[in-house]
Structures are given as C-alpha cells and as structure tokens.
Amino acid sequence: MAVETIYESKVPWNPKRPDTAIISCVDGRWRAQIQDFTINYLKADLHADFLAVPGGIEPLTLFDLVPKDFNFLRRRLESLIQAHGTKRIVAIAHQDCAWYKQHKRFSSTIDLRERQILDLRRAASRLRETFPELTVESYFAFHAGDNPERVVFEPV
Numbered sequence: 001m002a003v004e005t006i007y008e009s010k011v012p013w014n015p016k017r018p019d020t021a022i023i024s025c026v027d028g029r030w031r032a033q034i035q036d037f038t039i040n041y042l043k044a045d046l047h048a049d050f051l052a053v054p055g056g057i058e059p060l061t062l063f064d065l066v067p068k069d070f071n072f073l074r075r076r077l078e079s080l081i082q083a084h085g086t087k088r089i090v091a092i093a094h095q096d097c098a099w100y101k102q103h104k105r106f107s108s109t110i111d112l113r114e115r116q117i118l119d120l121r122r123a124a125s126r127l128r129e130t131f132p133e134l135t136v137e138s139y140f141a142f143h144a145g146d147n148p149e150r151v152v153f154e155p156v
C-alpha cells in the first residue's frame, strides 16, 4: 500500500555535516536573531546543529546539584559531537529567560543576567575540560537600549 504524503518541502536536503553546534534556549522569540548572529557574525553554517532546551546550557552547570539533568544534556551532546565530528560549540543565553525566572537556584542578591552569565562561563569551562579539542564560545543576547526590537550580543 502506498503511503500518502501530505507535503513536500521545497528546500533541498543537504547531507554535509555542519562543524558547529549551537546550544541555546528553546524560546522561539530569540531564534531569528540567534540564527542571524551565528550565520552573519560567527560565520557558522546555515545548517549548524541546534541543541535547544529551556534555559539552554543551564543543565551543564548542574553536575553536582541535579546530576540527571546534567547527564541528560551531556550524553546527548557527546553523542552529537561523536557522530557529527563537531569542531565548535556556541552557547547562547538570552535576557529574561523564563526557565531562569522559574527555577531560581541562586540567592536573591544576584540578578538574573549575572546568574546567566556566570552559568555560561561555568558551562563553557566544563565543556572545554570535557572536549579539549573543540572551540567553545559563549554569548549573551539582550535588548539594546529602550527599543525591544533591537537584539545585541555580547561575548561572555
């Protein structure tokens, strides 16, 4: 019996393995700017692997607090790197991340942005230890000035 398909994409499939894996939050409101940044500034491939979970790299900071969350992300990342021959990891966090707001595992004396930047640094150093042959970069995306439509990136 023939399978009835309902849609055929006009986009040709590309078998080439990308050398970059991007780790970010799932928040779709930031996706277009993250893709723009990684393609046009970081010169990552349009088809860079994209690993997105709520809160982005946050699980990679939980190796002692919530080891099962840490291991969930670490195992998948390891498998991806092994299968795809990844050369570069780009970690991106964004302003006002709902995951961070809902899961405050930090004292109230430290603000959200500061916490996220500390986490990016911790995750990046753990990634460098775990995968010494890879390049690891991390960035924070936020609104510039008073215009919420403008999104800028800073290296972390």
Ligand SMILES: [Zn+2]
Binding pocket: 025, 026, 027, 054, 055, 056, 094, 096, 097, 098, 099
């Ligand atoms: Zn988020």
